[in-house]
Amino acid sequence: MNAPAVNGVPEVPALAAELPELPAYVYDVAALRAHAREVRAALPERVELYYAAKANPEAPLLTALHGIVDGYEVSSGGELAHVHAAVPEAPLAFGGPGKSAEEIAAALREPAVRRWHVESERELRELAAAAGRPVDVLLRVNLPVGDGALDGVALAMGGRPSPFGMDPERIEDCLALLASPGFEHLRLRGIHAHLASGLAAAEQLRVAERVVEWSAALAARHGLPLAEVNVGGGMAVDYADPEARFDWASFGRGLAELLGRHPALTLRIEPGRALTAYCGWYVTEVLDLKHSHGEAFAVVRGGTHHLRTPATRGHAQPFTVLPVDHWPHPWPRPGVTAAPVTVSGQLCTPKDVLAARTPVAGLRAGDRLLFAMAGAYAWNISHHAFLMHPAPVFHYLGARAGSAG
Numbered sequence: 001m002n003a004p005a006v007n008g009v010p011e012v013p014a015l016a017a018e019l020p021e022l023p024a025y026v027y028d029v030a031a032l033r034a035h036a037r038e039v040r041a042a043l044p045e046r047v048e049l050y051y052a053a054k055a056n057p058e059a060p061l062l063t064a065l066h067g068i069v070d071g072y073e074v075s076s077g078g079e080l081a082h083v084h085a086a087v088p089e090a091p092l093a094f095g096g097p098g099k100s101a102e103e104i105a106a107a108l109r110e111p112a113v114r115r116w117h118v119e120s121e122r123e124l125r126e127l128a129a130a131a132g133r134p135v136d137v138l139l140r141v142n143l144p145v146g147d148g149a150l151d152g153v154a155l156a157m158g159g160r161p162s163p164f165g166m167d168p169e170r171i172e173d174c175l176a177l178l179a180s181p182g183f184e185h186l187r188l189r190g191i192h193a194h195l196a197s198g199l200a201a202a203e204q205l206r207v208a209e210r211v212v213e214w215s216a217a218l219a220a221r222h223g224l225p226l227a228e229v230n231v232g233g234g235m236a237v238d239y240a241d242p243e244a245r246f247d248w249a250s251f252g253r254g255l256a257e258l259l260g261r262h263p264a265l266t267l268r269i270e271p272g273r274a275l276t277a278y279c280g281w282y283v284t285e286v287l288d289l290k291h292s293h294g295e296a297f298a299v300v301r302g303g304t305h306h307l308r309t310p311a312t313r314g315h316a317q318p319f320t321v322l323p324v325d326h327w328p329h330p331w332p333r334p335g336v337t338a339a340p341v342t343v344s345g346q347l348c349t350p351k352d353v354l355a356a357r358t359p360v361a362g363l364r365a366g367d368r369l370l371f372a373m374a375g376a377y378a379w380n381i382s383h384h385a386f387l388m389h390p391a392p393v394f395h396y397l398g399a400r401a402g403s404a405g
């Protein structure tokens with residue numbers, strides 16, 4: 001292919017215009033590494049950066065992040081095995097609300113699992129009974145954040161009824177259990193919390209402060225050292241503004257201040273979306289363009305069975321039009337000029353919408369669309385089997401197998 005290149009890596013729009021097979025996912029792995037390095041550089045030393053693999057567990061991305069992140073957060077036995085195979089030397093933190101006996105046994109056999117995020121008293125008991133060797137645990141708390149810090153935030157999970165983690169009183173019960181016979185193998189390292197998704201830096205900091213101060217008070221009350229607090233992920237990604245980024249610099253400064261008040265503490269964060277969202281692109285072509293009751297619809301090859309993100313979040317996935325001038329047919333080319341268009345997919349459901357009523361300068365059957373911000377909770381959360389359309393093809397730009405530099 002002849003797409004223009006930056007440092008040997010082809011630029012995504014130029015490459016997307018030339019791809020022979022559509023739909024396609026294109027991952028700019030070099031851009032992912034650069035972004036992750038920036039994030040890492042904005043964080044103080046005593047903050048460990050883990051990547052939440054559920055956002056996108058594709059092996060080339062996991063490998064690309066290796067050496068930049070401190071470890072990976074996995075939330076199932078499947079993720080554990082997959083991530084460990086992709087990055088065998090990397091430390092793992094094992095979370096998830098429904099750990100089965102088989103998953104617990106498998107994780108206990110895997111020394112790469114350095115931390116357990118325990119989500120219930122049942123799990124703590126089951127882990128203690130199965131452990132047979134020292135295991136480092138964090139207790140996951142569902143802490144109310146009562147000062148309005150989480151008001152109006154998407155997917156807020158903290159301080160309301162939830163299957164995740166434990167209420168603060170239950171954490172106290174766990175501390176009593178941990179001090180009782182039979183729990184000698186479990187070493188309490190600290191507290192884990194993942195309270196919300198979609199927080200800007202200032203809100204995210206307030207939540208982190210709240211979790212740390214609560215944890216410190218708990219430790220003081222029980223005469224325990226507080227070694228670690230994991231304040232979770234959920235750093236905001238703004239799909240309405242592809243150029244915007246979470247303010248890692250101010251977040252890092254805030255965490256440094258917080259650590260200054262807790263000199264013996266290690267903080268950990270585990271973002272998923274904010275690390276990988278920007279490195280993924282979904283490229284497809286317009287199969288048909290029609291007007292229905294006064295509105296324009298572009299029906300593309302593929303759809304939300306490949307890129308479910310806009311359907312789950314209810315947003316318009318940002319896209320650019322890559323015009324294709326060649327039109328091979330003798331009949332008129334369907335198109336629209338200077339109008340809002342709803343981009344839908346091939347599924348027989350009105351929910352198969354990638355972008356509703358989005359203004360375009362022009363769009364025709366045969367043009368290509370390049371959807372941005374398709375690197376997190378995209379392909380891996382999509383219902384691929386629905387309607388039996390073919391899978392997309394995958395391209396990884398600038399991927400270097402096993403690189404850690």
Ligand SMILES: *Cc1c(COP(=O)(O)O)cnc(C)c1O
Pocket residue numbers: 052054055073075095194197198232233234235270271272273274
């Ligand atoms: C999903 C999840 C994350 C990552 O959340 P993002 O919104 O992708 O940053 C981190 N921690 C836990 C426990 C999670 O469930």
